[in-house]
Amino acid sequence: MLWTGVMSQRVQKRRLLAEIACVFILGCVGVVQGVTLEVKEGNSTCIKAELSALFSVVYNVANGTRTAFVPLPDTATVGSRSSCSGGSGTAWLVASFGWGHSLSFSFSRDSSLYRVDSVTLQYNLSDSATYPGSSSTGLVTVATASTGILAGINTTYRCETASPVSLGGVTVIFSDMRMEAYIPGRDLSANETICTADYINNVAALKMSLNLTYTSTSLNKTVQQLVNLQPRQTKNTGLCEENSATLWLLEKCTNLSFSFTLNSTSSKYYLSGIAVSAAWPDMREPFSGSNRSLEYLQGLLGHSYMCSAEQTLSVVPGFSLNTFQVQLQPFGVNGEQFGSAEECQLDEDHMLIPIIVGAAMAGLALIVLIVYLSRKSSYSGYETI
Ligand SMILES: *[C@@H]1O[C@H](CO)[C@@H](O)[C@H](O)[C@H]1NC(C)=O
Ligand SMILES: *[C@@H]1O[C@H](CO)[C@@H](O)[C@H](O)[C@H]1NC(C)=O
Ligand SMILES: *[C@@H]1O[C@H](CO)[C@@H](O)[C@H](O)[C@H]1NC(C)=O
Ligand SMILES: *[C@@H]1O[C@H](CO)[C@@H](O)[C@H](O)[C@H]1NC(C)=O
Ligand SMILES: *[C@@H]1O[C@H](CO)[C@@H](O)[C@H](O)[C@H]1NC(C)=O
Ligand SMILES: *[C@@H]1O[C@H](CO)[C@@H](O)[C@H](O)[C@H]1NC(C)=O
Ligand SMILES: *[C@@H]1O[C@H](CO)[C@@H](O)[C@H](O)[C@H]1NC(C)=O
Ligand SMILES: *[C@@H]1O[C@H](CO)[C@@H](O)[C@H](O)[C@H]1NC(C)=O
Numbered sequence: 001m002l003w004t005g006v007m008s009q010r011v012q013k014r015r016l017l018a019e020i021a022c023v024f025i026l027g028c029v030g031v032v033q034g035v036t037l038e039v040k041e042g043n044s045t046c047i048k049a050e051l052s053a054l055f056s057v058v059y060n061v062a063n064g065t066r067t068a069f070v071p072l073p074d075t076a077t078v079g080s081r082s083s084c085s086g087g088s089g090t091a092w093l094v095a096s097f098g099w100g101h102s103l104s105f106s107f108s109r110d111s112s113l114y115r116v117d118s119v120t121l122q123y124n125l126s127d128s129a130t131y132p133g134s135s136s137t138g139l140v141t142v143a144t145a146s147t148g149i150l151a152g153i154n155t156t157y158r159c160e161t162a163s164p165v166s167l168g169g170v171t172v173i174f175s176d177m178r179m180e181a182y183i184p185g186r187d188l189s190a191n192e193t194i195c196t197a198d199y200i201n202n203v204a205a206l207k208m209s210l211n212l213t214y215t216s217t218s219l220n221k222t223v224q225q226l227v228n229l230q231p232r233q234t235k236n237t238g239l240c241e242e243n244s245a246t247l248w249l250l251e252k253c254t255n256l257s258f259s260f261t262l263n264s265t266s267s268k269y270y271l272s273g274i275a276v277s278a279a280w281p282d283m284r285e286p287f288s289g290s291n292r293s294l295e296y297l298q299g300l301l302g303h304s305y306m307c308s309a310e311q312t313l314s315v316v317p318g319f320s321l322n323t324f325q326v327q328l329q330p331f332g333v334n335g336e337q338f339g340s341a342e343e344c345q346l347d348e349d350h351m352l353i354p355i356i357v358g359a360a361m362a363g364l365a366l367i368v369l370i371v372y373l374s375r376k377s378s379y380s381g382y383e384t385i
Contacts, residue, residue, distance in 0.1 A: 046084035049179040061133040067275035100124035107181040116149035142167040151193035159195035213318035215284040245330040260330040267301040289316035304329035307344035
């Protein structure tokens, strides 16, 4: 019964979104710590959350936009606006961190379920260390009403898979989450409600390497380093919106997001934005950069984009990506399969098509198909009821 509610909500959302859109994001859970937050009333705990959260904040700078990746730090403290509301009304968990930042959850319940009704983030663009070059200052508040976080009363909601929640210009990626509101005992309940995403095997494989130029502390000079993303260690998650799709890949100490845009006039999609932040041990200072005016990996709506040859995607000075054996289809996915593949020019030039098809079949390759995953989750959920 519980899952029916969750699934039907998800399926409806998918239907509304129709055949459009998906997002790819790459993130760095390596620097995103687990945080424990507790709301107490007297001696008893009513809300407890153990989670990692990473905020991907798009903000304006003089000549465009930038993306800041802000992790929820383990120094976050539970603020006085948190409330248990006697165990029946709206309960609040408000965590404060950094300079004027806060993350709030509001919960409600009925006799069998509790849910997160809203997630609100307040951030401070005056904090120039976090938002360098921001053209506006002051506090910004963004919120969302739909989170999909829902669990049975007296159970702990568990979701280890990274899950993005979109709040206007900010996306929050939650991962390794265990959370309960209206706790009956002293601590999180042993019974768990597990989120859909945790049921899905991560079939993502991805061949990509980052080429970063930075100042090495140990060598005291500028170095170029090539780092492969390891498919099995990469957590990825996607978000679909009307005409855009974003994929995050969560890799140790490296945050990456890929945004795809659909031009509905020309029926073409393309990789329009890449953002990176990296905090590698030997870096004198963390590297971050984003470029939202790219036109890479262009494909036709209804078809998948496939490229076996190596491609170099330049993003900003000092940062480029080399991709190999890519197959993706961010928009217009019908059922659970890639549309017929459109070969990239490089492959055609090399007459590699039979090899590529074979390779793709063999499961080499590929940036994940988020639509595939999300549909699979929605429908397989139904099947198991
Ligand atoms: C809270 O716990 C302390 C120590 O265990 C105890 O002395 C106190 O009476 C408790 N307060 C309430 C409201 O239960
Ligand atoms: C945008 O502004 C930043 C900071 O002023 C500068 O470093 C960068 O080169 C500019 N980029 C472009 C494309 O003009
Ligand atoms: C916002 O950040 C600025 C600069 O760090 C700080 O001076 C200010 O107090 C912050 N605002 C709030 C409400 O904390
Ligand atoms: C939850 O646990 C409390 C205390 O153990 C119990 O009184 C209540 O009936 C339980 N509710 C449900 C829906 O299981
Ligand atoms: C890495 O980037 C630098 C300059 O941005 C370039 O000279 C170098 O060839 C690149 N290395 C690889 C392996 O792509
Ligand atoms: C690093 O190199 C710069 C110039 O190349 C030099 O001035 C500086 O002293 C060096 N720092 C260390 C710690 O070696
Ligand atoms: C979409 O494609 C059309 C036709 O190719 C082009 O004229 C238009 O500028 C494109 N729009 C955007 C936002 O790129
Ligand atoms: C973003 O990418 C475009 C296309 O590759 C390039 O012309 C532009 O200079 C890049 N912007 C920055 C800030 O590097």
